[in-house]
Amino acid sequence: MMWVFIFFFGLAVGSFLNVCIYRIPRADVSIHSPRRSFCPECSNPINVYDNIPVLSYLLLRGKCRQCRARISVLYPLVELATAGLFLGMYYHFGLTLEFLLALAFISLLLPIAVIDAQHYIIPNVIIVTGLVLGLVIVCGIAYQRSEVWYLLTRIIGAVAGGATLWLVAVIGSAILRKKAMGGGDIKLMALIGFFLGAWPELAMVIGFSALSGAVVGTVLIVSGVKSRQSPIPYGPFLAGAAVLVLLWGDRLWRAYLQFVGWN
Ligand SMILES: [Zn+2]
Incomplete structure (x- = not known):
């Protein structure tokens, strides 16, 4: 039922x-x-x-x-x-409250992905709404678990997410000599960091989104759908990777550790 x-x-x-x-x-x-x-x-x-x-x-x-x-x-x-x-x-x-947090996260990521794909923008209103909504639910979870640390990890995640992608954008622009990433992607990564936490979740999101973005981008350029110059929005790949990590992040991380022989 x-x-x-x-x-x-x-x-x-x-x-x-x-x-x-x-x-x-x-x-x-x-x-x-x-x-x-x-x-x-x-x-x-x-x-x-x-x-x-x-x-x-x-x-x-x-x-x-x-x-x-x-x-x-x-x-x-x-x-x-x-x-x-x-x-x-x-x-x-x-x-659980974690379920509620996941529902909020999905309801933010879906419109972000579609709007970015269609218009090449990630609206601030969704990011801000998401951070406020996320903060309320995260405070609820921290209260329920009596863990202030839980709230702190989320704030660290948001700062780490924004800072990491900002750094990628700066380095990327220097190498490619053109704008490698929009400000919207940086804000989206801060949002993802807040909902998922910093480590190892953010590293996985960056890895999966870069990989899937490169594969899809190559396919689009080779098949002639997009030219080499036309921008490919990164938001949908970040959103997809975030959902993947939300659902199977812990399992994938354990498999990875086993694979590289740390476990
Ligand atoms: Zn009509």
């Missing part, structure tokens, strides 16, 4: 994340106004019964009821990804 509830809760949150993904990067709309969702093509408000996560997309066959314009498949995908990741977090953490 809990699984079903979390799945539908995830779909609902995913639906809200879609609103954030569309509205936050656009100056002419905000999260609150207009109140009703609307079709980006014909601007007609969307009926409540046409706004049910995933189901409405399937029933409408991916087209607006009024103008028949195609609805991006990204909408149901974001909803399904949110629901799926929420279930994964429940499986991993159970009903």
Whole structure:
């Protein structure tokens, strides 16, 4: 029963994340106004019964009821990804404050990844909201465990994350003689450091994101989708690596230590 509830809760949150993904990067709309969702093509408000996560997309066959314009498949995908990741977090953490922290983290990373991929920006409002939300939940966990140290490790993680990526950006720019990384990536890494802690989590996030970014970047350039000069947003890779480390970080780290023979 809990699984079903979390799945539908995830779909609902995913639906809200879609609103954030569309509205936050656009100056002419905000999260609150207009109140009703609307079709980006014909601007007609969307009926409540046409706004049910995933189901409405399937029933409408991916087209607006009024103008028949195609609805991006990204909408149901974001909803399904949110629901799926929420279930994964429940499986991993159970009903704990750590589960709540993971849900908040997912709900920040998903819009960051999609907005960065589409617009090459990581909005400050998501970073700030995330840090405030994360701080509240982390304080709750520290209180529950009676461990002030837990809160401290998160603050160290945020500072270490921001500083590390800032250093990578400075060195990268010097070597490549062009802007290697945006300020948004540095802020995102601080956010990731706050939610995951510093060591070894941050090192793993940097390793996985650099590796996957290099592979995907090479594929995109070789296949001609992107030119060598066109920027490839780093946010989606950082977000993906962060989810990986959140779920399997401890297991992967132990496997790594065994592999290099330290254990
Ligand atoms: Zn329409």
